[in-house]
Amino acid sequence: MTDSRTPRVLLYLLDLIGVAVFAISGALTAARTGMDLLGGLALASITAIGGGTLRDLLLDRHPIFWIRDARYLVVILATALLAMLWSACLPPLSHALLAADALGLALFAISGAQVAEAGGHSPIVVVLMGTMTGAAGGMLRDMMSVQVPLIFRQDIYASAAIAGIVAYLLLKAAGVRPSWAIATGVLVILGLRMGAVLWGWHLPRLHSVG
Amino acid sequence: MTDSRTPRVLLYLLDLIGVAVFAISGALTAARTGMDLLGGLALASITAIGGGTLRDLLLDRHPIFWIRDARYLVVILATALLAMLWSACLPPLSHALLAADALGLALFAISGAQVAEAGGHSPIVVVLMGTMTGAAGGMLRDMMSVQVPLIFRQDIYASAAIAGIVAYLLLKAAGVRPSWAIATGVLVILGLRMGAVLWGWHLPRLHSVG
């Protein structure tokens, strides 16, 4: 499935860290909105598997990653429990939720792009698939906890994913080693997104006449 | 697809009753929110097929149950019409909507768990798949009728599904006959959920420090 030059183990790592940080963001959201423990585990799981599940469904990759390999769910449950324990006992880390969401967005955007690329699809398909893979988990989390989705509260969200995927594709086209291109793509997304969170960066907004 | 010890006909029955009660819950929601007749049929259909469709998509079972067997849609339309007729002419049954939703949750949670189990998946995958199958129809109904989803209004919802699926798995592991394990799992979910509705049962809520 993956391009032979791309370290398959790197994709696996991206997915594992991606589900862990999205699980943390789901657990913190659950704690903040007063859900119970099992509800928190369910929200963490759905946030964590949302993006990769959409990617696998759209690209017809079966069994879906968390059905094929139960280790993902074990990682999700362990991370979510730790995050809930932390949020019940220790003072909140400022921006922890936003940072976990940004890292999840970055990892899954590049993972989705990479899988689409390995399937031989054109760059425009790769960009859209990556963006959807990155954004789906957080969208589900926000819709299920009845909040205005992050994707609409801060300007740079889908835009950060698009910029990072384009950077990744350009570097690979320029002959850079895949693992460096991957790392750069992830850092571009993470940097743009955290910049938007911390310093209010935003693109010019669209507006209608009249 | 189904485990040879599991009566295949029982799974079919679970699905048929599940779509009927979810169709009722969709029709009652449509009546309550002032939709028109055809809109009510559409909402009843989507509520009724949501969970099983997600189950079949995730497990790559094609054709999807309601595409393979049109009897499901006939049952849905007949039940939804009866429910809309009732709600237009007769006094409302108290808790009818919540009871139909609880029964649908119970039936589809166990059906989703059973199908995942028959595919040879590990218990943790079985529990998550069952929970998602049970909750998806009601979530779609509530999102489409622009209400706060039931899953977030009452504490015990996903939790009831998880408890019932675990009971089902433990009984099967203990050698109990599948149809008894199925019945027990359904009753556990129904009992916990109706207890939460009628007497306000809830688990300890998560809360953040500060």
Place this chain on the structure above:
Amino acid sequence: MTDSRTPRVLLYLLDLIGVAVFAISGALTAARTGMDLLGGLALASITAIGGGTLRDLLLDRHPIFWIRDARYLVVILATALLAMLWSACLPPLSHALLAADALGLALFAISGAQVAEAGGHSPIVVVLMGTMTGAAGGMLRDMMSVQVPLIFRQDIYASAAIAGIVAYLLLKAAGVRPSWAIATGVLVILGLRMGAVLWGWHLPRLHSVG
């Protein structure tokens, strides 16, 4: 995949015009709600591919239409950019958003119905599949821009789709040439929907006793 009597090229055209008009509706919604340029392109894309993606997933048609043929995404991006340019520079066309949405609903409802029919499914499955294909893109657009979905603001939406698909099926059963049946179905949906928008047509609403 398509019925041999049905011009395959017509289905392709329905899909291309369908994605273009839904892209316009997504871009206008993004402009109206103050998203940035890349967010607007993402919303236009998701609105445009939502219905056809659901159709292809449910009917197990892979690769999904916009993954198989990147021309769809090019059409979407070009149309969305033009729509955003228009909305930034020129006075708004009254009802442009509602008209684009109505045409998208009509085209994708008939396209979804046609594909289901070509798969040999029964009329009731064809009607539901067409309705879901037509409504999914607009639902996603409205949910993602945190608006009350159009499907719930105006009475005649799902109903228009159902009526047009039934008209299409009846004409084909009566021996009318497929392209005429398709055109009639599209016009019925468009006419009912625009009538509802312009003159407030609606079906009797459901209401509960007491």
